Amino acid sequence: MGRVTFDVAVSVDGISSRPDQTAEHPFGEGVDLHAWMFETADENAEELAAILSAGAYVMGRNMFGPDRGEPDLGWSGWWGPEPPYHAPVFVLSHHEREPLVMEGGTTFTFVTDGIESALRQAREAAGEKDVSIAGGAATVNQFLAAGLVDEIRLHVVPQVLGHGDRVFDGVPPQHLEIVSVRAASRVTHLVYRPVGRLG
Numbered sequence: 001m002g003r004v005t006f007d008v009a010v011s012v013d014g015i016s017s018r019p020d021q022t023a024e025h026p027f028g029e030g031v032d033l034h035a036w037m038f039e040t041a042d043e044n045a046e047e048l049a050a051i052l053s054a055g056a057y058v059m060g061r062n063m064f065g066p067d068r069g070e071p072d073l074g075w076s077g078w079w080g081p082e083p084p085y086h087a088p089v090f091v092l093s094h095h096e097r098e099p100l101v102m103e104g105g106t107t108f109t110f111v112t113d114g115i116e117s118a119l120r121q122a123r124e125a126a127g128e129k130d131v132s133i134a135g136g137a138a139t140v141n142q143f144l145a146a147g148l149v150d151e152i153r154l155h156v157v158p159q160v161l162g163h164g165d166r167v168f169d170g171v172p173p174q175h176l177e178i179v180s181v182r183a184a185s186r187v188t189h190l191v192y193r194p195v196g197r198l199g
Contacts, residue, residue, distance in 0.1 A: 002126055003150035006133035006140050007051045009033040010154055011161040016137045018164035033157045036187040043184050047155065055129025056122040057089040060139035064091045064108065077108065088125040090118040092139060115142050137165040144171045152192040173198035
C-alpha cells in the first residue's frame, strides 16, 4: 500500500487560496502561487513529477470548481478536457453527481460520505501507488487533523497574502520530521513527515 501525501502551494504566511474564488480566479483574485509550475517547470521538474505520480487523488469540491450549493453539471473542472491527473480523482461533496469521465484517464467521482470513504476508495483505485490529497486547505486540514497523512509537501512562494484559507488551521499540534528542503528561484520546496502529536 502506498503513502498518503499532499502537495500544496502556499504563501509564506501559509495561505493557499482566498474565499473570493471565481471561475476566472481559481485561488482568489490576485493570488498567483503556481507560476513556478509553469514558468520555471524545468527547474522544478522533480517536484512536478512527484505531484503527478500518485495512483489516485482526493480533493475538496472547491478545488474542483467555484460553485457553491447545487452543482453546476456543466462544469468539468479548471483543467479543460484532459486534466493533468491521468488517474481517478475522488471529490468530496455534499451533493451527489454521476462520475465525470475525462480524456487521458481522469475520472472525477463525487463522494458524499466523508474523508474516510474517499480515502478508502482512493486507496483501492491506487493499488500500490500513493494517494495524493490535492487540496484545498480545508480538505488537507481535515486529513491532517485525522492523522491520515504520511508526507507533507509544501511549496512556499515568496508572497504574504495576509488572509485566506490557511494550511494547518484546526490541526492539532504535532511533531514533523524534515525529509527534504530545496530552494529554487521562485519557490522553496519543504517535505515533512508527521511523527507524533505534541502534548
